[in-house]
Amino acid sequence: MLAAHLARTGAEDPLDNLEVGDLPTPEPRPGWALLKVEAASLNHHDLWLLRGVSASPIEPPQVLGTDAAGTVAAYGPDPPAGVPEVGSPVLLHAVISDGTCPACRRGEELYCRRMALFSDKPYDGTLAEYVAVPAANLVPRPAELAAADAACLPTAYLTAYRMLFTRAGLRPGSTVLIQGAGGGVATAALLLCRATGITAIATSRDEAKREAALKLGAVAALAPDRGTAKQVLGLTGGVDAVIETVGEATWDISLRSLRPGGAVVVAGATSGGDPSAQLNRVFYRQISVLGSTMGTRAELERLMALVHASGLRPLIDRTYPLAEARAALSRMAAGEQQGKIVLVP
Numbered sequence: 001m002l003a004a005h006l007a008r009t010g011a012e013d014p015l016d017n018l019e020v021g022d023l024p025t026p027e028p029r030p031g032w033a034l035l036k037v038e039a040a041s042l043n044h045h046d047l048w049l050l051r052g053v054s055a056s057p058i059e060p061p062q063v064l065g066t067d068a069a070g071t072v073a074a075y076g077p078d079p080p081a082g083v084p085e086v087g088s089p090v091l092l093h094a095v096i097s098d099g100t101c102p103a104c105r106r107g108e109e110l111y112c113r114r115m116a117l118f119s120d121k122p123y124d125g126t127l128a129e130y131v132a133v134p135a136a137n138l139v140p141r142p143a144e145l146a147a148a149d150a151a152c153l154p155t156a157y158l159t160a161y162r163m164l165f166t167r168a169g170l171r172p173g174s175t176v177l178i179q180g181a182g183g184g185v186a187t188a189a190l191l192l193c194r195a196t197g198i199t200a201i202a203t204s205r206d207e208a209k210r211e212a213a214l215k216l217g218a219v220a221a222l223a224p225d226r227g228t229a230k231q232v233l234g235l236t237g238g239v240d241a242v243i244e245t246v247g248e249a250t251w252d253i254s255l256r257s258l259r260p261g262g263a264v265v266v267a268g269a270t271s272g273g274d275p276s277a278q279l280n281r282v283f284y285r286q287i288s289v290l291g292s293t294m295g296t297r298a299e300l301e302r303l304m305a306l307v308h309a310s311g312l313r314p315l316i317d318r319t320y321p322l323a324e325a326r327a328a329l330s331r332m333a334a335g336e337q338q339g340k341i342v343l344v345p
């Protein structure tokens with residue numbers, strides 16, 4: 001089968017570690033399924049792997065990709081009860097947990113001791129014609145939800161969903177500040193806010209990204225500077241929550257823009273992870289600082305239902321054939337994309 005994979009390590013240009021070529025089609029073991037990939041979307045995780053940065057050991061050949069939608073091609077021996085039928089449309093939950101540690105037994109799979117994503121060894125990734133996956137990671141997908149749209153959901157949109165609704169507890173009528181518009185999670189958060197009646201203000205240093213944020217439903221798009229928090233307070237009286245993935249460069253604005261008792265939800269720190277904590281502001285204004293990463297299978301099911309019911313469609317930058325994975329990854333490495341990049345085998 002055709003697969004975009006890490007073939008070697010150490011090349012000066014990380015993209016030279018990539019090969020798009022034939023690998024053996026995997027065989028599903030007991031309790032596992034073979035997913036026929038109809039669409040896969042790219043994430044920065046794929047670029048980190050090409051750069052040799054991973055939480056797990058790197059052992060080429062290693063198929064890239066965490067997100068995919070497709071159909072069930074086959075099951076290994078002894079499939080668990082209640083799994084989707086062979087041939088039916090599914091979406092892959094990108095988080096793999098062992099199902100046996102104390103956290104998993106409490107139903108808190110995101111706190112699993114051995115949590116991993118597809119493409120982290122020993123698991124193969126989704127940028128291939130087929131991928132073997134635990135049957136528990138298959139989520140039935142409505143046939144009307146296109147594979148390309150669904151394939152955008154398991155990382156960026158699920159992360160944004162958990163930040164907004166589970167961690168910050170926002171609801172229709174809430175207000176939120178979304179830092180770093182143009183980023184994958186920030187774009188997803190904007191679209192989820194528009195679909196659910198949450199008032200969103202976006203920030204970006206880039207004027208084109210601010211304009212794009214307004215088109216995606218932000219009521220205001222601001223350049224981050226000393227006056228930004230005042231503008232946010234003027235517009236909202238203080239937001240209920242901040243979606244923070246930028247870190248050091250925007251942390252001060254995040255804390256100053258909240259209403260008393262508000263929450264800043266952190267799922268990344270692209271500009272650095274050690275801002276001044278401003279603990280006096282945190283306790284006096286009774287601010288919650290909440291970490292968040294990925295989302296549960298149950299949250300992915302609710303996200304897919306929301307997408308299906310609301311007509312929200314993920315913003316797709318470009319779709320490439322799998323054979324052109326190098327061009328697609330190179331576009332993401334250059335930061336040229338607006339929205340998700342999708343590969344189709």
Ligand SMILES: [Zn+2]
Nearest residue numbers: 098101104112
């Ligand atoms: Zn576990």
